[in-house]
Amino acid sequence: MASSILASATEKVQETLGERSKKVADLSAATKDVGDKSHRITTDFGVKQTNTDHWLTVSSEDHTGPTLLEDSHGREKIHRFDHERIPERVVHARGAGAFGKFTLFESAADVTNAGVLTDTSRETPVFVRFSTVLGSRGSADTVRDVRGFAIKFYTEEGNWDIVGNNIPVFFIQDAIKFPDVIHAGKPEPNNEVPQAQSAHNNFWDFQYLHPEATHMFFWTMSDRAIPRSYRMMQGFGVNTFTLTNDKGERNFVKFIFTPSLGVNSLVWDEALKLAGQDPDFHRKDLWEAIESNAFPKWKFGIQVIPESKEHDFEFDILDATKIWTEDLVPIRYIGTLELNRNPDEYFPQTEQVAFCTSHLVPGIGFSDDPLLQGRNFSYLDTQLSRLGVNWQELPINKPVCPVMNHNRDGAMRHTITKGSVNYWPNRFEAVKPATVQEGGYVDFPANVAGIKARMKSKKFKEHFNQAELFYNSMSEHEKAHIVAALGFELDHCDDPIVYKRLCERLVLIDPELAEAVADMVGGDSPAKAERQKHNKKAKGLSQEDFPPFTPTIATRRIAIIIAEGYDAIAYNGVKAAITAAGALTFTIAPRRNAIFAEGESRESGKGVVADHHLEGMRSTMFDSIFIPGGAKSIETLRKNGRAVHWVREAFGHLKAIGATGEAVQFVRDACDVSGMSFSTAGEVVDSYGVITSSKVSPDGFKKAIDYVKGATDFM
Ligand code: HDD
Numbered sequence: 001m002a003s004s005i006l007a008s009a010t011e012k013v014q015e016t017l018g019e020r021s022k023k024v025a026d027l028s029a030a031t032k033d034v035g036d037k038s039h040r041i042t043t044d045f046g047v048k049q050t051n052t053d054h055w056l057t058v059s060s061e062d063h064t065g066p067t068l069l070e071d072s073h074g075r076e077k078i079h080r081f082d083h084e085r086i087p088e089r090v091v092h093a094r095g096a097g098a099f100g101k102f103t104l105f106e107s108a109a110d111v112t113n114a115g116v117l118t119d120t121s122r123e124t125p126v127f128v129r130f131s132t133v134l135g136s137r138g139s140a141d142t143v144r145d146v147r148g149f150a151i152k153f154y155t156e157e158g159n160w161d162i163v164g165n166n167i168p169v170f171f172i173q174d175a176i177k178f179p180d181v182i183h184a185g186k187p188e189p190n191n192e193v194p195q196a197q198s199a200h201n202n203f204w205d206f207q208y209l210h211p212e213a214t215h216m217f218f219w220t221m222s223d224r225a226i227p228r229s230y231r232m233m234q235g236f237g238v239n240t241f242t243l244t245n246d247k248g249e250r251n252f253v254k255f256i257f258t259p260s261l262g263v264n265s266l267v268w269d270e271a272l273k274l275a276g277q278d279p280d281f282h283r284k285d286l287w288e289a290i291e292s293n294a295f296p297k298w299k300f301g302i303q304v305i306p307e308s309k310e311h312d313f314e315f316d317i318l319d320a321t322k323i324w325t326e327d328l329v330p331i332r333y334i335g336t337l338e339l340n341r342n343p344d345e346y347f348p349q350t351e352q353v354a355f356c357t358s359h360l361v362p363g364i365g366f367s368d369d370p371l372l373q374g375r376n377f378s379y380l381d382t383q384l385s386r387l388g389v390n391w392q393e394l395p396i397n398k399p400v401c402p403v404m405n406h407n408r409d410g411a412m413r414h415t416i417t418k419g420s421v422n423y424w425p426n427r428f429e430a431v432k433p434a435t436v437q438e439g440g441y442v443d444f445p446a447n448v449a450g451i452k453a454r455m456k457s458k459k460f461k462e463h464f465n466q467a468e469l470f471y472n473s474m475s476e477h478e479k480a481h482i483v484a485a486l487g488f489e490l491d492h493c494d495d496p497i498v499y500k501r502l503c504e505r506l507v508l509i510d511p512e513l514a515e516a517v518a519d520m521v522g523g524d525s526p527a528k529a530e531r532q533k534h535n536k537k538a539k540g541l542s543q544e545d546f547p548p549f550t551p552t553i554a555t556r557r558i559a560i561i562i563a564e565g566y567d568a569i570a571y572n573g574v575k576a577a578i579t580a581a582g583a584l585t586f587t588i589a590p591r592r593n594a595i596f597a598e599g600e601s602r603e604s605g606k607g608v609v610a611d612h613h614l615e616g617m618r619s620t621m622f623d624s625i626f627i628p629g630g631a632k633s634i635e636t637l638r639k640n641g642r643a644v645h646w647v648r649e650a651f652g653h654l655k656a657i658g659a660t661g662e663a664v665q666f667v668r669d670a671c672d673v674s675g676m677s678f679s680t681a682g683e684v685v686d687s688y689g690v691i692t693s694s695k696v697s698p699d700g701f702k703k704a705i706d707y708v709k710g711a712t713d714f715m
Pocket of ligand 1: 089090130169371
């Protein structure tokens with residue numbers, strides 16, 4: 001409560017340190033604080049109101065009479081409420097955002113003269129919005145979907161937007177196909193089912209009919225599409241952009257963000273359950289990490305291809321269904337993105353923020369990527385219908401540098417521009433174009449030739465090599481997850497033509513995979529592939545290629561389950577050790593009330609007040625669980641079906657489970673692992689991630705969590 005009324009903890013720390021970014025300072029002019037006790041309720045036209053609870057009526061103590069239309073305060077209140085909603089985004093409707101900063105540790109001056117990519121002394125304020133694509137605004141966070149990763153850089157030269165995803169490729173090559181792919185993925189038009197799911201006939205019908213989508217659907221069937229956290233996923237600009245330097249040379253570029261916490265996912269069963277148990281799982285995770293000063297960070301990298309090498313590759317480098325593998329084009333990490341401040345209010349900031357791929361600053365340009373070119377039209381267009389023509393005057397969208405031109409009027413114009421001319425040229429030479437020396441944007445003088453036709457270069461026609469490359473590069477369990485994901489999705493398609501044909505497509509990528517999926521979903525045993533596999537792999541595709549830059553359990557959520565009579569030494573020891581390592585611990589007990597330790601009398605002791613009771617939370621909301629011993633406590637937990645379920649479920653999700661004393665046998669029995677061998681020395685035993693120890697071994701438990709990296713990472 002305190003943090004929602006007063007300035008957030010982070011903001012207070014920043015303000016004390018004098019660290020308010022230029023954008024945060026800029027927003028303060030438009031910010032009011034409900035925590036200011038001097039405020040009184042007024043109408044929107046500023047008149048203080050004495051009563052906001054009763055509509056004006058003609059009544060008496062004994063009789064409630066007619067309600068009067070005359071009550072302008074009552075009418076205004078209802079009228080404002082009636083108009084609270086604006087159209088939700090046609091895609092990426094559900095999202096969460098945060099402020100932060102972008103800094104460089106290496107200048108890219110050899111390839112660009114963009115200030116934001118060359119000046120290592122700059123701190124560029126940013127606002128980042130993460131999102132899912134298909135679901136509506138109220139849908140769940142953990143659905144299987146692509147995640148949006150959109151960044152607004154408030155640079156000194158104007159706003160630069162990277163409107164990216166957590167997957168480096170896209171379903172289609174040409175923007176003209178976007179309405180088709182989205183219509184096919186969104187709920188079906190007759191009954192508006194299903195919500196936030198690609199598991200339906202239309203989506204998979206589209207995938208089959210568009211071979212170019214094959215690479216991308218392998219990514220969406222992989223663990224990348226069910227991230228553990230927004231803080232643990234990569235971000236990609238996806239499209240090919242260009243960079244120009246002082247010498248006038250042009251390079252093609254891709255933008256990449258890699259998280260410092262590693263690239264980690266949920267398992268599908270967790271994702272499914274969380275969608276119901278905690279639909280805001282990702283949104284809360286981001287918010288809580290920032291509030292607790294565990295600021296999410298990404299390294300920012302560029303992949304650069306000089307213009308002269310544009311045609312040196314087997315694929316077209318302007319094709320958004322292709323990646324530039326790291327062996328062909330290494331990633332050069334040059335900067336850091338950090339998120340360090342939560343928004344003050346969701347609607348004016350996270351909902352009204354509006355990104356455009358066409359927003360570039362000098363030194364950065366477009367390429368002829370046909371998907372990007374269409375996007376450049378679409379984003380501006382959609383902001384007009386969502387927010388109106390003056391959307392760039394909204395506080396969250398306003399640049400931090402001066403904005404001046406002869407654009408005028410339109411609904412909700414805020415800026416008042418003095419002077420008698422609003423056109424160029426004018427007799428006063430008022431508001432004239434900038435010179436290059438003054439920082440004016442220059443379009444690269446590209447040579448263009450060709451025939452006017454609805455066509456693309458022939459390299460755009462190969463669709464399967466990188467889909468196979470991606471699948472080959474997965475570890476065994478990641479492959480198993482893809483098989484299971486396809487099995488789930490196609491099971492939700494009830495039209496045999498859809499699931500049978502899709503199995504035929506899969507055989508082109510990997511016959512064994514196709515066989516396994518067909519076996520599950522009822523496809524025919526696919527015929528032999530006409531395509532020869534290349535059997536190549538590439539790095540940077542499997543999530544296992546991204547261990548955290550610094551291994552850490554910081555910000556991981558760990559549940560400690562206790563009941564009356566728990567072992568306080570084990571509880572306190574483990575809790576202290578894992579809290580010191582930066583993890584978040586939550587005490588879970590049969591009731592949210594004082595729980596007394598072994599030997600602690602109710603009269604004398606204070607007990608530990610549980611953070612949650614066993615029915616209030618589920619194991620899915622935690623990365624790991626620990627259960628201290630204590631004969632009476634374990635006796636109680638054994639008899640509690642939910643407690644047993646907690647342990648079994650965490651075990652089923654291959655999470656690190658710690659237990660000491662009497663809890664050891666409880667965990668073994670609950671998991672029904674009597675046949676397995678265990679070390680009693682606190683060492684990790686095989687890949688199940690289960691450690692048991694009859695001694696208190698906080699260190700061993702921490703090691704176990706490190707070992708399975710929160711377990712959700714790779715399983
Ligand atoms: Fe898009 C929103 C990412 C292709 C048209 N897109 C949107 C958002 C992200 C992306 C992250 C949410 C931005 C926010 O948080 O406000 N979109 C992508 C990526 C693509 C892509 C990475 C492929 C490289 N998009 C794409 C195409 C078109 C659009 C080809 C249309 C031709 N996208 C839109 C849109 C949205 C949008 C309709 C809806 C809301 C918005 O723009 O602001 O214009």
